[in-house]
Amino acid sequence: GQNIDQPTEMTATEGAIVQINCTYQTSGFNGLFWYQQHAGEAPTFLSYNVLDGLEEKGRFSSFLSRSKGYSYLLLKELQMKDSASYLCACLSGGYNKLIFGAGTRLAVHP
Amino acid sequence: SAVISQKPSRDICQRGTSLTIQCQVDSQVTMMFWYRQQPGQSLTLIATANQGSEATYESGFVIDKFPISRPNLTFSTLTVSNMSPEDSSIYLCSVGPGQDYEQYFGPGTRLTVT
Numbered sequence: 001g002q003n004i005d006q007p008t009e010m011t012a013t014e015g016a017i018v019q020i021n022c023t024y025q026t027s028g029f030n031g032l033f034w035y036q037q038h039a040g041e042a043p044t045f046l047s048y049n050v051l052d053g054l055e056e057k058g059r060f061s062s063f064l065s066r067s068k069g070y071s072y073l074l075l076k077e078l079q080m081k082d083s084a085s086y087l088c089a090c091l092s093g094g095y096n097k098l099i100f101g102a103g104t105r106l107a108v109h110p
Numbered sequence: 111s112a113v114i115s116q117k118p119s120r121d122i123c124q125r126g127t128s129l130t131i132q133c134q135v136d137s138q139v140t141m142m143f144w145y146r147q148q149p150g151q152s153l154t155l156i157a158t159a160n161q162g163s164e165a166t167y168e169s170g171f172v173i174d175k176f177p178i179s180r181p182n183l184t185f186s187t188l189t190v191s192n193m194s195p196e197d198s199s200i201y202l203c204s205v206g207p208g209q210d211y212e213q214y215f216g217p218g219t220r221l222t223v224t
Contacts, residue, residue: 031211042202042215043153045111050211087152091211098143098204098213100153 002026004101006088011107012078020073020104022088030091033098034062034073037085046073046086075106083108112137112205114216122222123193130189131219133203138183143213144176147200156201159186193223 003025012018024032031050035043049055049064049071061074075082088101113136123129133142144156157165157178165178179187190197200220206213 033212042217045208045210045212045214048210048212089153097155097158098153099155103152 002090002092002099004088004090004099006086006101006104008102009105009107011109012075014078014080014108014110016078017074017076018078018106020075020086020088020106022071022073022101024069024071024088024090024101026090026092026099028093029066030093032062032064032071033089033091034060034071035087035089035100037087037103039084043087078108080108080110082106111208112139112214114203114205114214116201116203116216116219118219119217120220120222122224125194125223127193128189128191129193129221130187131201131203131221133186133188133216135184135205139205140183141206142180142186143204143206144178144186144188145202145204145215147202147218149199153202156188190221193221195223197221198223 006022033048034046037043047062054063059076064071085103085105087103089098115134117132142159145153147153155168156171157167159165159178159180161180161183177189200218202215202218204213204215
């Protein structure tokens with residue numbers, strides 16, 4: 001079956017670092033995505049990992065361990081605008097189907 | 111990245127009626143997807159729509175309830191048929207895959223069924 005787990009909510013302080021974890025069990029795994037979704041808006045693409053290791057994009061980094069079925073999204077130098085939901089999604093199957101986790105609501109406070 | 115528009119952006123409908131949602135992309139794309147996002151929840155894939163073939167539906171979604179058209183490489187429609195309050199949700203279309211196999215999402219259609 002398909003299963004993606006991530007924490008429901010997290011809080012952090014402006015300027016700090018936060019790590020959002022995601023564990024997954026999917027068939028036909030072809031990679032893992034992180035999306036950001038502000039309330040009332042569409043998800044926007046943040047990162048894609050298909051090989052083990054760390055991918056860095058500015059303040060955001062994403063890590064993948066295929067053998068452990070584990071990923072994390074690391075956000076540095078947090079800003080108030082980073083308050084949003086962060087969705088972990090696995091690319092699965094021949095149609096490049098995205099399976100989403102429930103999302104982690106991150107609240108950044110001063 | 112593709113620019114995606116959806117119509118309508120929101121609607122309030124009576125139970126038993128049907129609503130057709132349109133998705134327009136500014137470039138030709140091979141794959142289009144339709145998702146549902148119920149209040150406070152994550153995205154669930156309804157179906158994959160490729161031009162020239164019938165849509166592929168995910169478990170729990172059927173063509174009679176959610177008929178889809180894909181007449182060309184830039185346009186698709188999703189119809190929510192015989193609506194009930196449980197269909198109240200945000201419906202999003204997406205396109206892909208991009209360079210990193212990512213999908214890009216439209217702004218969504220917020221549907222309320224009374």
